[in-house]
Amino acid sequence: MTPSALPPDPAVVAANVAAALCEDLGPGDVTGMLLDDAPDCAYLLCKEDCIVAGRPWFDACLRTLDPEIRIDWRCAEGDRIAAGTVIATLQGRRRALVGGERAALNFLQTLSGTATTTARYVDAVRGTGTVILDTRKTLPGLRLAQKYAVRIGGGMNHRFALFDAVMLKENHIRAFGSVTAAITRARALHPTLPLIVEVETLDELRQALDTGCTRILIDDFDSPTRREAVRIARAAPYHGRIPLEVSGGVDLATVRAIAEDGVDCISIGGLTKHLHAIDFSLKLGPPPTC
Known part of the structure; x- marks a missing residue:
């Protein structure tokens, strides 16, 4: 990560995440309540070539719902990733994994899209x-x-x-x-x-x-x-x-x-x-x- 891309203000990330989870969960995930809240694992699959951006927001979404969740990233922020790559594995409570999924992915897909588009323009004017x-x-x-x-x-x-x-x-x-x-x-x-x-x-x-x-x-x-x-x-x-x-x-x-x-x-x-x-x-x- 370059100095110009140092991590964002955690307070801003927390505020973004709080708003997103409030919007999505409201009084509770009625479908997630059907699940036994047992420990489980999951993996994060990247389905198209991109620049990964948004890990702080992704992590915060899931850690807000399960502070003990383990997220093992296989790529760094800003890495170029090929389609079909598993970029992270997770271990945590099942309800947190499914309840935080959409908000976490919304941040990751949006910010990775912004970074990927930017990189295309930067590549186009290189030199x-x-x-x-x-x-x-x-x-x-x-x-x-x-x-x-x-x-x-x-x-x-x-x-x-x-x-x-x-x-x-x-x-x-x-x-x-x-x-x-x-x-x-x-x-x-x-x-x-x-x-x-x-x-x-x-x-x-x-x-x-x-x-x-x-x-x-x-x-x-x-x-x-x-x-x-x-x-x-x-x-x-x-x-x-x-x-x-x-x-x-x-x-x-x-x-x-x-x-x-x-x-x-x-x-x-x-x-x-x-x-x-x-x-x-x-x-x-x-x-x-x-």
């Missing part, structure tokens, strides 16, 4: 120096979890929410009359926060470069204009001090060409909102190879 970023287009209540999964997949995080960075977009700039005026006001009110500025023309780009900010988002530039923006930002007197970001209209078919235009980072809402959940299955009994 260009361009960084893949996420956005705030996350599932409600799971922002920290999905942004963690993006890091597991090799991407990096954009701002977390509306409070930790200033991002001046088209409507903000229109209200102030110019990029320069908007940046000046933002710096006066929030001098210590990162400042990201969206520009729509090369003139606005120059205003942002001259006034100064943390990063510039070049919006809806075609490839020739994008390359010219990169040339301007890297030439004197700016010398590449302010990174350029691209967002919008990016997919796996286009991301490599955008990166090769020389931009520093590409933010992609689809990492967290166009979700393909990875197929996992938790089955009672020993794994087939035993």
Whole structure:
């Protein structure tokens, strides 16, 4: 696990898990109550190629219901796993295994899906120096979890929410009359926060470069204009001090060409909102190879 993908805040994981179990179990698992609550074993099967992410949430779901459960993982967080691989074995109370199964798998399939999609984009731009970023287009209540999964997949995080960075977009700039005026006001009110500025023309780009900010988002530039923006930002007197970001209209078919235009980072809402959940299955009994 890389330093950027260190384990998430346990308190946030616990809160996510408490909400998921409350939603699924309610006053009790009426079908699980039919079972003799004896010790049993189970195995976790990965049914498609993926990057595994979400182990802290998976573990917490089951340990909330059975603190003595034993979970033996056969892979690390962030490992690339082939379809048909048994990635964990479990030993615990039977009712906890079946009662926590769906919530645990929901976290694992969602976060592994986010990490896997991110890794595909990271692989697509490898060697260009361009960084893949996420956005705030996350599932409600799971922002920290999905942004963690993006890091597991090799991407990096954009701002977390509306409070930790200033991002001046088209409507903000229109209200102030110019990029320069908007940046000046933002710096006066929030001098210590990162400042990201969206520009729509090369003139606005120059205003942002001259006034100064943390990063510039070049919006809806075609490839020739994008390359010219990169040339301007890297030439004197700016010398590449302010990174350029691209967002919008990016997919796996286009991301490599955008990166090769020389931009520093590409933010992609689809990492967290166009979700393909990875197929996992938790089955009672020993794994087939035993």
